[in-house]
Amino acid sequence: MVDAPHPLKRWSLAITGVALATVPGTRLLVDTDRVAALLEGVVPLLLLGGVTYAGVAYARRRSPGFTAVVTAWTLSVVAGMVVVALWITTLSRLLATGLPFAALTPVVTSVGAVAGLWVGTNNARWRERKRALRRERERIDFLNELLRHYVLNAAQVIVGRAELVAERTDETDATVVADTGRRMARHVEQMRALVPSDGACWPVDLAASVTAASEGFGTEVRVVDQVPEPCSVLADDALDVLVEALLNQAVDRASGTVTVRISATRTGGDVVLTVDDDAADPAVGTVDPEAIDTDGGVLQFQRYLVVTLVERYDGEMTVTNRETGARIEICLRAAPTDDAFGNP
Known part of the structure; x- marks a missing residue:
């Protein structure tokens, strides 16, 4: 397949507009009737002048590939309109109405050029958005691999060596390094949770996720686990990250030790996860992702x-702030082939 040079692609739409303008320009020179000259010459020239102007603007502001796509669509619609004109002319001659093809050609080519410009522009923009999304996805996948294979592995090495030094020397600094390394590794896991592998969900035991998330906290939080076992919901490997983030919200809002009660109830095809804490100040803010200030710490x-994980799991979240704390309820989909509470 022969690829056209970039300059030709860049100016292809402007060249097309000028080339198509020769048709109504010729009719304007031939027609002696003013009305015919206006309809067959002036109006099509104005329309094709707009197409040419768009071609010049695209050549200066858009990529050659974008302009080439718009030109291809423009010529395709023009060709289709010419076929329609030939069809109408043939039909008119069969009906003996005497409508000449030459009179229709300037009109249909100019209208087809404008229609093709609109269709082509929208198609080219869609292609650009699709390419941009693909490149963004590639960058996210690269970052995910970087975090998993380099940052996370390095953090685990630091934790392991620091724990070994702390055991041999009983150094307080080594313990601090190990704790910091564990927190860093967990933050990496949280960041990776924002990048789903393929968007698929499968049955995950909510009770096991609550237990796993609670193990990483010390004396700053007292977790009252009231989730029945088993309790399967449709989620992915980041379900424990969701529970941990809920616990972190309570810890970060509390001035001292906070008590968090976690329970789950089955309602039809859903499981409602309830997280109730006694951290009264500050209150839990909005659950609208667009209103969350990600620069706020x-x-x-x-x-x-x-919010991101709840949306991924097609769940719903409601927040109730009280004087004594906050209550967060998250409705998740229950696993369809599993009794969420192990009942017969």
Whole structure:
């Protein structure tokens, strides 16, 4: 397949507009009737002048590929309109109405050029958005691999060596390094949770995820786990990250030790996860992802993480702030082939 040079692609739409303008220009020179000259010459020239102007603007502001796509669509619609004109002319002659093809050609080519410009522009923009989304997805996948294979592995090495040094020397600094490394590794896991592998969900035990998320906290939080076992919902490997983010929200809002009660109830085909804490100040903010200020620190990040994962699981979240704390309810889809609470 022969690829046209970039300059030709860049100016292809402008060249097309000028070339098509020769048809109504010729009719304008031939027609002696003013009305015919206006309809067959002036109006089509104005329309094709707009196409030419768009071609010049695209040549200066858009990529050659974008302009080439618009030109291809423009010529395709023009060709279709010419076929329509030939069809109408043939039919008119069969009916003996005497409508000449030459009179229709300037009109249909100019109208077809404008229609093709509109269709082609929208198609080219769609192609650009699709390419941009693909490149963005590739960058996200690359970042995910970088975090998993380099940052996370390096953090695990740091934690392991620091724990070994702490055991041998009983150094407080080594313990601090190990704790910091564990927190860093967990933050990496949270960041990776924002990047789904393929968007698919499968049955995941909510009770096991609550247990796994609760293990990473010390004395700053007292978790009252009231989730029945088993309790399967449709989620992915990041379900424990969701629960951990809910606990982090309570910890970050509390001035001291916070008590968090976690329970789950089955309602039809859904499981309602309830997280009730006694951290009264500040109140839990909005659950609208567009209204969350991601520059607002760790608390905002935890909230954004919760909202993002709930949306991924096709769930719904409601927040109730009280004087004594906050109550967050998240409705998740129950696993369709599994009794969420192990009942017969």
